[in-house]
Amino acid sequence: MTSKTPTQTRRLANERLCCDAPGCMLNRNYIGRFCLKHTVAFRRHGHAAGHSVSRATLASYRTLFETFLDEHHNHPAVAAAIDWMERLLKLGTSRASSVHSELDRLWHGGLRGREALTAVGAVVLWSFYYPSDIPDDDRLTFSMARHLTLCRSQDRQFSGIRSGGKAKHWYRQPTTKTLRELGSLLRSTLGGFFRQVIEQLEEKDRATLALADALRTPFTTNATAPALAEPVRSHEQDQTNV
Numbered sequence: 617m618t619s620k621t622p623t624q625t626r627r628l629a630n631e632r633l634c635c636d637a638p639g640c641m642l643n644r645n646y647i648g649r650f651c652l653k654h655t656v657a658f659r660r661h662g663h664a665a666g667h668s669v670s671r672a673t674l675a676s677y678r679t680l681f682e683t684f685l686d687e688h689h690n691h692p693a694v695a696a697a698i699d700w701m702e703r704l705l706k707l708g709t710s711r712a713s714s715v716h717s718e719l720d721r722l723w724h725g726g727l728r729g730r731e732a733l734t735a736v737g738a739v740v741l742w743s744f745y746y747p748s749d750i751p752d753d754d755r756l757t758f759s760m761a762r763h764l765t766l767c768r769s770q771d772r773q774f775s776g777i778r779s780g781g782k783a784k785h786w787y788r789q790p791t792t793k794t795l796r797e798l799g800s801l802l803r804s805t806l807g808g809f810f811r812q813v814i815e816q817l818e819e820k821d822r823a824t825l826a827l828a829d830a831l832r833t834p835f836t837t838n839a840t841a842p843a844l845a846e847p848v849r850s851h852e853q854d855q856t857n858v
């Protein structure tokens with residue numbers, strides 16, 4: 617009987633333990649903290665409880681963000697954010713980083729600063745309005761990066777022929793390291809800008825609510841009716857009443 621290596625021994629011991637994700641009763645996968653399902657979620661979304669939010673779900677938030685950019689197109693913060701995003705796509709990061717190849721792919725796919733900023737901004741707005749769906753932790757960091765990389769199709773690789781004769785392909789997904797690095801870069805640079813956008817949108821919401829409240833004010837006598845003018849009394853009446 618062959619003896620087990622230290623890694624095999626560690627793996628066997630670990631796989632008898634329960635997954636670390638709250639409420640999950642499955643066994644751990646390999647030498648990690650989670651079962652296979654939660655390991656995949658952790659790698660893709662930065663958190664065992666993370667999940668995908670589709671581009672279709674974010675469509676109305678992209679529109680909201682674009683409208684904001686249109687309304688403030690002369691503001692220096694908007695111009696600076698678009699310019700930074702465009703330079704990031706064009707120049708990339710260190711060539712050794714896997715982030716660089718993702719940015720290069722997006723730039724050569726025709727992605728430019730405004731569209732990229734809108735894609736990331738929509739995720740930030742969604743997270744703000746639905747914090748239970750994308751909490752402000754690694755899940756937001758990963759989502760910002762993922763939705764930027766989804767602005768253009770992933771590299772497609774041929775992987776064989778289906779039984780019906782059609783070609784099969786797989787799409788190269790950004791790695792966990794790439795998503796974490798790219799998301800962290802976006803958050804550290806654009807975090808202040810996005811906070812300003814949210815404050816401005818909240819201010820607009822408050823003004824809209826205040827107007828709606830004012831328009832719903834009941835037409836009660838005390839609240840809105842002007843004081844009635846005293847009836848004009850004639851000199852003759854005064855004489856009669858004496």
Ligand SMILES: [Zn+2]
Pocket residue numbers: 635636637640641642650651652653654
């Ligand atoms: Zn699990």
